[in-house]
Amino acid sequence: MGNENLKVKVFPIPDCDICKHYGIKTKAVYDARMDIGNWFYMCQSCFEKNGIGLGYGLSYKLELVTDKIDEDLNNLQKIEI
Numbered sequence: 555m556g557n558e559n560l561k562v563k564v565f566p567i568p569d570c571d572i573c574k575h576y577g578i579k580t581k582a583v584y585d586a587r588m589d590i591g592n593w594f595y596m597c598q599s600c601f602e603k604n605g606i607g608l609g610y611g612l613s614y615k616l617e618l619v620t621d622k623i624d625e626d627l628n629n630l631q632k633i634e635i
């Protein structure tokens with residue numbers, strides 16, 4: 555049970571909540587806790603600055619649900635990323 559295997563499946567990949575706060579649009583890589591206890595979507599650099607660690611109850615790596623992409627291939631143009 556390696557910590558690096560903790561993943562959460564998402565579709566589509568959300569934007570980084572912290573970058574969004576500063577008006578920047580960045581793809582999130584993690585769903586992670588900050589020390590205040592709230593969960594945020596974070597990109598790699600925000601996770602390194604604000605994340606409290608990788609592991610159960612701390613953060614989960616986002617994994618794009620690829621089988622859903624196949625199903626929705628025809629609808630991809632309509633999805634806002």
Ligand SMILES: [Zn+2]
Binds near residue numbers: 574599
């Ligand atoms: Zn960010």
